[in-house]
Amino acid sequence: MSRERGCLALFFGRMGIQLGVLSLALLTMYGFAWWRVDTLWRGSGAQVTSVIRCGYQWFASQDSVFGAEWVNLQPSSALRSKELIDGDLPNWAEPTAPIEPVERLRIGALAVGWPVPWVAWKFETSSPTDLFPPFAEIDDQDTSLPNACEVLRGVRPGPAPQWDFLPAGIFVTILPLTMIYSFALRFGMRRWRASFSGKHGQQHLNQEC
Secondary structure (H helix, E strand, O other), rough: HHOOOOOOOHHHHHHHHHHHHHHHHHHHHHHHHHHHHHOOOOOOEEEEEEEOOOOEEEEEEEEEEEEEEEEEEEEOOOOOOOOOOOOOOOOHOOOOOOOOOOOOEEEEEEEEEOOOOOOEEEEEEOOOOOOOOOOOOHHHOOOOOHHHHHHHHHOOOOOOOOOEEEHHHHHHHHHHHHHHHHHHHHHHHHHHHHHHHHHHHHHHHHHOO
């Protein structure tokens, strides 16, 4: 019975450590995302190109800095074929088939994470009163990334964002984080045990003397 209790204690002890390491990794990711959204003040300068998706040719403006990426889409002309696909977009910024009419439609997408994004927000509007997202064809400055972060923080007006976690990005990020924290924890425990054993041995020698 005591052996079974010992095995259970060891199992739950290890599981508790693993859950603690996982929680620390998730808190690190949350802290990074909060820091990036809270401190971003300018982009690196957006580049405007064009892509073909969902039977439309779109203006596509893209910008990125450390830990954040921005994609802005605006349909420019309808095509006869809805099967054509051209131009590169990240998965989190791929548009769905737009609802007619598409005049004034703008779709902005912000993704945060490093080394790859793990969370993304989409801002979509056709309202002429919304100043954000801007029209992609003129979105060639370095302001849309910080503006998107300000909309998230509620200090700038804009359409309500739709957010989504990116499983591949979460896996790619959380795996090395848990390995690093596990190694650091084991190293710290070994140092603590060595220090404790040394102090205990010294106390034992002092008592013998």
